[in-house]
Amino acid sequence: MTIKSINGxxxxxxxxxxxxxxxxxxxPKTGKAVITYAADCxxxxxxxxxxxxxxxxxxPDKSIPVIVSWG
Incomplete structure (x- = not known):
């Protein structure tokens, strides 16, 4: 899993x-974001x-640095 949590x-x-x-x-019940397909991240x-x-x-174990391709 790459997204660890959604708190707040x-x-x-x-x-x-x-x-x-x-x-x-x-x-739909809480109106809050939930991770539904973590393997697809x-x-x-x-x-x-x-x-x-x-x-x-x-x-942090599966995260990579943000790469910006525009300059």
Whole structure:
């Protein structure tokens, strides 16, 4: 698993919208983000970068540094 946890989620949905692999979904009961397909995570860090409250924590054992391809 690459996304370790989502703590402090405010339910804005930014992580869901930013994830290109559909790893995170909003729980219909709580309105908070949940990790649904952790094995599909490509470690792009977009969910973490777009989260306005810094609620997403990546697992350090599988995380890679953010690589920016534009200059």
């Amino acid at each position: 989620c405010i339910g804005c949905g930014e992580c869901v919208q930013s994830c290109p692999c559909d790893v995170i979904r909003l729980d 490509q470690i792009c860090h977009l969910c973490r970068m777009y989260c306005p409250v810094d609620a997403i924590e990546m697992s």
